[in-house]
Amino acid sequence: MEPALEAAHLIDRLERLARAGETGGDLNPAQWEALRYLARANRFSRTPAALADYLASTRGTISRTLASLEAKGYVRREPSLRDGRSVEFGLTGKAADALARDPLIAMARDIEAACGEQAPALAEALRAILRMAVARNGGRAFGACFSCRHFRADMHPGHAAPHHCALLDEALSPADSRAICVEQEPKAA
Amino acid sequence: MEPALEAAHLIDRLERLARAGETGGDLNPAQWEALRYLARANRFSRTPAALADYLASTRGTISRTLASLEAKGYVRREPSLRDGRSVEFGLTGKAADALARDPLIAMARDIEAACGEQAPALAEALRAILRMAVARNGGRAFGACFSCRHFRADMHPGHAAPHHCALLDEALSPADSRAICVEQEPKAA
DNA sequence: CCTCCTTGATTGCTACTAGCAACTATACGA
DNA sequence: TCGTATAGTTGCTAGTAGCAATCAAGGAGG
Numbered sequence: 051m052e053p054a055l056e057a058a059h060l061i062d063r064l065e066r067l068a069r070a071g072e073t074g075g076d077l078n079p080a081q082w083e084a085l086r087y088l089a090r091a092n093r094f095s096r097t098p099a100a101l102a103d104y105l106a107s108t109r110g111t112i113s114r115t116l117a118s119l120e121a122k123g124y125v126r127r128e129p130s131l132r133d134g135r136s137v138e139f140g141l142t143g144k145a146a147d148a149l150a151r152d153p154l155i156a157m158a159r160d161i162e163a164a165c166g167e168q169a170p171a172l173a174e175a176l177r178a179i180l181r182m183a184v185a186r187n188g189g190r191a192f193g194a195c196f197s198c199r200h201f202r203a204d205m206h207p208g209h210a211a212p213h214h215c216a217l218l219d220e221a222l223s224p225a226d227s228r229a230i231c232v233e234q235e236p237k238a239a
Numbered sequence: 240m241e242p243a244l245e246a247a248h249l250i251d252r253l254e255r256l257a258r259a260g261e262t263g264g265d266l267n268p269a270q271w272e273a274l275r276y277l278a279r280a281n282r283f284s285r286t287p288a289a290l291a292d293y294l295a296s297t298r299g300t301i302s303r304t305l306a307s308l309e310a311k312g313y314v315r316r317e318p319s320l321r322d323g324r325s326v327e328f329g330l331t332g333k334a335a336d337a338l339a340r341d342p343l344i345a346m347a348r349d350i351e352a353a354c355g356e357q358a359p360a361l362a363e364a365l366r367a368i369l370r371m372a373v374a375r376n377g378g379r380a381f382g383a384c385f386s387c388r389h390f391r392a393d394m395h396p397g398h399a400a401p402h403h404c405a406l407l408d409e410a411l412s413p414a415d416s417r418a419i420c421v422e423q424e425p426k427a428a
Numbered sequence: 429c430c431t432c433c434t435t436g437a438t439t440g441c442t443a444c445t446a447g448c449a450a451c452t453a454t455a456c457g458a
Numbered sequence: 459t460c461g462t463a464t465a466g467t468t469g470c471t472a473g474t475a476g477c478a479a480t481c482a483a484g485g486a487g488g
Contacts, residue, residue, distance in 0.1 A: 179253060183257075
């Protein structure tokens, strides 16, 4: 238990350092996290509600965060075609530029320097921890689409979107299937 | 680089989940971190300035955080005997009770469950990462006293405080030497 | 002893953030 | 068609962070 508690402390402290590096620019930490999420989420998941779940925040707060990003020109808003109540957000070129200078990259470099080829093992361990923590909190996993139990590979061979989601009944491109999804449920073990 | 970036994302997200579990009670995340720090810092390090360095925050902010904790009865303030400008903070019984129910313990349990006997290796990897990140930011390491280059073991054998700090010229108890210290500098490699 | 500079801490001010709750609009089930 | 649940926004309030100014105390040098 003691090394585990120590590890928890270290995670906390690392994140705090990273956060300190994020302030001072045009974006605050919450806005950075929103941009990162939108960059990695598939097209079913770029909504305020999904982002609120992902960040363990509330819809009101997220609504304002996205409004602020929109006002600053980082995201674009479009009404959802699937649900008239919903809106979808996409990144602008300005957001792509910003993400290319994401302060988190500095931390990734530290991880590389400190762990070297053990970085994949570290990521795997962290993923396992996150799964436990998410399950305990009753949240959603937001895993990669292709690792979902609704994912059907190569149902449309030869097409640009060869895979398929059995839950939403939509064709999936290779890029879609690599992105994270609000509906993702891990394949049964 | 990609697994490292993924790991950085995961650390961010884990911390955010932990933070969500910290709200709603009597204490906010910054106050929790202050309590945790005070519980682990040796007697040279329980000052606002040291806490501000540790949390990569400012003295003004920390001053208010500690004032709030004092008003709620979690910490006690005493003037420093070594420096008339400085104050030292100690935890009250109420703080000890709170820390026994620290939300971070839930995360530590998740780490145990997910990593099992690999938890010490995980902690070691995270420590190495933190060292890199701290060096990059020009901050202080806040390592354990006994791992410091100013630490002299057993200079006063048979006493209650057998060890010694060559920087501050003070005797150190075993508990002191296990605590984290604002002045800690790693032993030369 | 006196002076200048540095450091520890606090506080007025401002800007921003988070969350709750109320509200509108749309979807969906009976 | 009606009732209920869900997606999103917004008014309000409380709290937080950071900057800059201020006060107090150490420390170096003459």
